Amino acid sequence: MSNALTHPLVRAYLSSVEAEAAVLSDDRRRDLLADLREHIESVLPPGSDDAAVQEELDRLGTPREIAAAAIADEPGVRPLQPESRVRTAVTLAMMVLSAPFWVVGVGVVVAVLAAVRIWRSTAWAGQDKRLGIICTLSPLVVTPAVAALLGAGGRLGAYEIYGAFLIAAVAPLAGAVRLGRGAARLRPQAA
Secondary structure, X not given: OOOHHHOHHHHXXXXXXXXXXXXXXXXXXXXXXXXXXXXXXXXXXXXXXXXXXXXXXXXXXXXXXXXXHHHHHOOOOOOOOOOOHHHHHHHHHHHHHHHHHOOOOHHHHHHHHXXXXXXXXXXXXXXXXXXXXHHHHOHHHHHHHHHHHHOOOOOOXXXXXXXXXXXXXXXXXXXXXXXXXXXXXXHHHHO
């Protein structure tokens, strides 16, 4: 017989609660999930069928309701809110497009503006914001480091410089993809 916590519906439910409660501190989120696990284990016998599991999960409330109650109990914590697709797209484009222009100086300004937009956004939790900002500003360090490595043979030509820019653009692109997915997951909830 399997434990109630290993049931696919329970795992999906707990995963959704964790995602909805992303704005909570790690400790508070862990406590919330531990309380939910303990409750589910106490009310569902091992080997419960899908109908019994779903009934109990419905009785608990939706993951959004559970997270909203926990967020409301935390002073100074605001729930994630979707922002417009255009605003998100502009922010992510600024992240990615700033990378090739670091050497000119324009990229620095665009990257700083993108970092400010990410930090002020209501669509991402603190951890995602920090990751986005690090990815956005990473070409400042990565471009010269990669150029030095590629030009270690004593020659730093056009190919080495282009290679450095391409490699430096990977982090902002990866960060933009992750933030874009996070914003997209939040958007359907607004409906």
